[in-house]
Each structure stands twice: as C-alpha cells, then as structure tokens.
Amino acid sequence: MQDLKASQNSYVSYHPKEYYFPFFSTLAKVTIFHFIAIYQVHDLVPLEKQPGVISLLAGKPNPTTFPITSFTFTARSPTDPSIEVPYTITGPALQQALQYGDSVGFPQLLDWLIGLQENFHGRKKGEGWKLSVGCGSQDLLYKAFQMLVNDGDSVLMESPVYAGIIPIFKALHCNLVEINTDADGISAESLHEIMNSWPENEPKPRVLYTVPYGCNPTGTTTTTERRIEVLKIARTHNLLILEDDPYYYLYFGSRPRPPSYFTLETQLGGTVGNVLRFDTFSKILSSGVRIGTVSGPEPIVRKIDMLTTISTLQAASLSQAVVYSLLSSWGYKGFYKHTEYVSQFYRAKRDIFETAMRKHLSGLVEWVTPEAGMFIWFKLCLPPTANGDDGDSEALIRTKAFENGVLALPGTVFLPNGNKSVYVRASFSLLEENEIDEALGRLAEVIRKEQLA
Numbered sequence: 001m002q003d004l005k006a007s008q009n010s011y012v013s014y015h016p017k018e019y020y021f022p023f024f025s026t027l028a029k030v031t032i033f034h035f036i037a038i039y040q041v042h043d044l045v046p047l048e049k050q051p052g053v054i055s056l057l058a059g060k061p062n063p064t065t066f067p068i069t070s071f072t073f074t075a076r077s078p079t080d081p082s083i084e085v086p087y088t089i090t091g092p093a094l095q096q097a098l099q100y101g102d103s104v105g106f107p108q109l110l111d112w113l114i115g116l117q118e119n120f121h122g123r124k125k126g127e128g129w130k131l132s133v134g135c136g137s138q139d140l141l142y143k144a145f146q147m148l149v150n151d152g153d154s155v156l157m158e159s160p161v162y163a164g165i166i167p168i169f170k171a172l173h174c175n176l177v178e179i180n181t182d183a184d185g186i187s188a189e190s191l192h193e194i195m196n197s198w199p200e201n202e203p204k205p206r207v208l209y210t211v212p213y214g215c216n217p218t219g220t221t222t223t224t225e226r227r228i229e230v231l232k233i234a235r236t237h238n239l240l241i242l243e244d245d246p247y248y249y250l251y252f253g254s255r256p257r258p259p260s261y262f263t264l265e266t267q268l269g270g271t272v273g274n275v276l277r278f279d280t281f282s283k284i285l286s287s288g289v290r291i292g293t294v295s296g297p298e299p300i301v302r303k304i305d306m307l308t309t310i311s312t313l314q315a316a317s318l319s320q321a322v323v324y325s326l327l328s329s330w331g332y333k334g335f336y337k338h339t340e341y342v343s344q345f346y347r348a349k350r351d352i353f354e355t356a357m358r359k360h361l362s363g364l365v366e367w368v369t370p371e372a373g374m375f376i377w378f379k380l381c382l383p384p385t386a387n388g389d390d391g392d393s394e395a396l397i398r399t400k401a402f403e404n405g406v407l408a409l410p411g412t413v414f415l416p417n418g419n420k421s422v423y424v425r426a427s428f429s430l431l432e433e434n435e436i437d438e439a440l441g442r443l444a445e446v447i448r449k450e451q452l453a
Contacts, residue, residue: 012266014128015273017299023206023240028147028303058100066098073322078330078338087325097321103308105133105293105315109324117295119332121263121277128273130298132305133315137246137280137292140304142168143311144242144276144294147303148207149174156194156208158186160377160414160423162216162244165209169416176416177205183368185222186210188229195237207240212261214247214373217414217425221251221371224258231264234274240300243277249284249339252347253371262295273297281323283374284342289319346374346429353428356436360444364451365424374429377411380422382450390422396450397424406442 021029048055070090077083089097096106104110114131117123134140145168149155152173157165159178169176180190191208198204208230212222222230234241243261251257265272276296281289294301308314327335353376354369367378382391397410411421431439 012124012127013271015271015297019273020297020299022238023148023300024303025146025148025150060100063095063099068094068098070094071097071318071321075326078334078341081341085329087322087329089321089325093321093325097318099317101314101317101320103132103314104305106317106320106324108328109133109320112324112327113293116332116335117262121260122266123262123295127266128298129296130301131293131295132301132308133320134292134294134304134308135312135315136282136290137244137278137294138164139290139312140278140292140294141165141242141244143304143307144278144300145169145172146307147300148240154203154205156191156205156239157416158210158215159416160215160217160411160421161209161416162211163409163413165244166416178416179208181215181218181220183220185212185215185220185226186230188226188233191230191233195233195239204237205239207242208234209242209244211244211247212258213245214250214370214375216247216373217375217409217411217423218368218377219370219373219375220368220377221253221258227258227261227264228268231261231268231274235270239274241275243275245278246280246283247373248279250343250346250374251372252343252350255371276300284339285323285326289316289323291315291319291323343372349374349428350376352433353426353436356433356440359437360440361447364444364447374427376426376428378424378426380424380447380450382422382447389420392420393422393424394420396446400450401443401446404442404446406439406446408443 044057047053048057070088071094072086072088074084074086077085105113110131110133113133114125117131123129132140134143145165149169149172152175154175154177155169156177156179157169158181160181161178166176177194179194180187195204210222210230212227214221231241233239241261245260248260259267260277261275262277265275273296276294278292278294280292282292285291294304330338350370357365357367357376357378361378364381365378366381367376370376380391380393380396382396385391392412393410394412397408401408409425411423411425412418414425415421428436
C-alpha cells in the first residue's frame, strides 16, 4: 500500500451539490420526482430494527422457504497461495446473503471498501465523496453515463479506448471526441487544444472517460505528470473525469506506481470533486462475482443509486457475502499481498509473451512494453498504401490470421469513430508458453506474406 496523505491540511474543500446540477442529464434531473415514493419506503426500512417494532413493511420472501442452509468455499491464502483456507457462511450472515439488501451495498462491505479507498488512495470520509457497490464496474459505468449524458452530447474519451463503452455512447447518439494517446498515456496537450478551441456556440463536453492503468487496448499506464496536467485542465474547464480503473491492482511496472486521479485531487490541493472512480474485483478475485464500486462526488453517486433502485435493485447478496468473507478475513495487508501476487503473475505472462514477440515478430511489428494489465498493443509494419498511410489491420487479422489459426482484435474496434488502424490488440492472460509461441509464429507467417504481396 502507498504511504499517502489525503491532503497537506486536515480540511479538504469539495464542491457543493449545486455545482453538479449542470453535469446531470435530463433523466437524472427528472428522476428525483419519480423516486420520492421509492425513497419514502427506503427511509422506513431501518426503522424495522428498532426494538418493539412489528413490521408489516417489507415485501421480502420468508427465508425459511430457502433451501440453502449453509455455504462453504475455500480460497488460497494471500500470504501462501499453496494453502487453501475454508470459509463458511451460516446463521445471520447467510440470511443476509440470501435476502434482498440495500441498493448501495451491504453496510459492512461498504465500510471495508471505504477503508480500502483510504488505504490505497488516501481518501477519507467527510471529503464530499460516497461509495456504492454495483453489479461490476460496467454496470456502474452504464448508469453513470445515463445520469450524466444526454442524447447528442459531446463526450471526451481517450483514443484508442475500451471498446465496451463505445456502444453505450453510440446508443445515445453522442459526438465522440477523441483525445490522442501515446506511450505516456492520455495526451494533456491534445485535451488542452480541443477544449481551448471548442466552438463558442456549442455546449462544451462535461465528461472525460479514461482507463489510466494498463489501458485496454494499449496497455499503457498514464504517467503522474500527465495525470496532473489532465486534472488541472479538468478543473479549468469543469470536466468530470470518469476514471475507469480495472487494472489498477495489476500494475507491475518498474517505475513507482502513479497515483490515481482520485488520489491526486487531494494531493494537488484546491477544491476536490472532479473525479468519479470505478473499481472492480473482476481481475483480482473473480470476474463471475460481478462486484464493482463507484467512488466520487456524493450528489452524482446518489443519482447512480437511484437508477440501481429501479433496475438491478442491488448487487447480488451472495456475491457480496463471499467477497466480504474473504476481505474481512484478509484485512488490508492481506488484500495487498494478494494483489501483489496477481500483478506479478501477469508480469510473468507479459515477459513470456514479449520473449515470443522478439523471437517471431521482430521487424514485423512495433510495440511499447506494457506496465500493467493483460494486453499488448502492436503496430503492423506493412508496406505503405496507395494513399501513403500505414495500412489497416482489419482484413489481415479478421480473415488471413484467422485462416492461419490465430485470433486477435484489429485496432479499428477500439477507435471511437471506427477509423482504420494498423494496430492489433493481443491478450496474454490465458495462454500457456507453448500456445503463445505457436500463435505468434502463425501470425508472423501471415505478416510476412502480406509484406511480400
């Protein structure tokens, strides 16, 4: 864990709730009127626990009808992965795991996760931020976009970008404004130029989407210097940074770990509240438990909570119980030890993949060594086209490489506006060394044939 200080001062200044009203979509602005009845019910639920109260309130099923009487699983020790430790969920904990719960997450899990943000990001309670649990970070991202973006809005995003968010914005008919990236991550210069030259007669973008660690697809980790510059620009232009960080705990670079935007807000001083952070346990505990979190300005997270209340209701109770059983037994030091093990596992995978790249693809592709995540982004060295550009990987990867028995993703998939790309994304997370060697050997054959064509 990093030795972080949330601020040089004991007091952190944060934006008042009125600051965020211009950020909200039309949907977010009208939901408050439609949610009054729901919240009137939710406000009464805690009163059920008062001694002497007989509740006729909740529409919950009777737990005596549930057939599950205990839940036992084993997990590897974070300090010694060769040891398997048994866990059993029973009694009141099992009743909670099998029943409806709070839309924002189990109270005890929320407390642990808030402590995690303090331990890893230096953020403390009372700084104007809130944390909620969702069905994975993708669920929370989707809800955030619904609450922050109107049909036809302009949205800033790094390019290349995580392909999973493009359809969400396309469905909202957004104007996708691409911010350039390079080996140091998102370009502050590109962001500055776009915002400073924005047409006066058009509404400025309100949100910037970025994956700062081990970005999918490029594998790049944005440097501290870049993050500081980007955050300063966000403050100047009243932008909300959507910090999607699924690979935060998969950092294995030789350089010191850059602080998150969520951390930098307090380290830079000034008023905080321009970062909405998304975390997930998919890469470090299980992708199937579907547990993620959103941390950020309380007025925005409350809007996301409202959407959860009428859509998914909550993250799965049983998943939350399993995750909490693990985390509470490990503690923050044990959790950190586990993430160290995971990150070093992927570092070894990266090293094996790069060794095979140097063996088979030297002179055929160009790449930058990733310092986090599970992807390598490489450029095909193809003959210039008739138009003088670098070419396009689409046909070579989708058709020719597949016909030769290897699958990867062409770069155009990750460009918000679907432009041509000579780049390719490859994942090194699952394959064994012999499979990697064979796959890259097959890819090399295809590229050589294309160079000679």
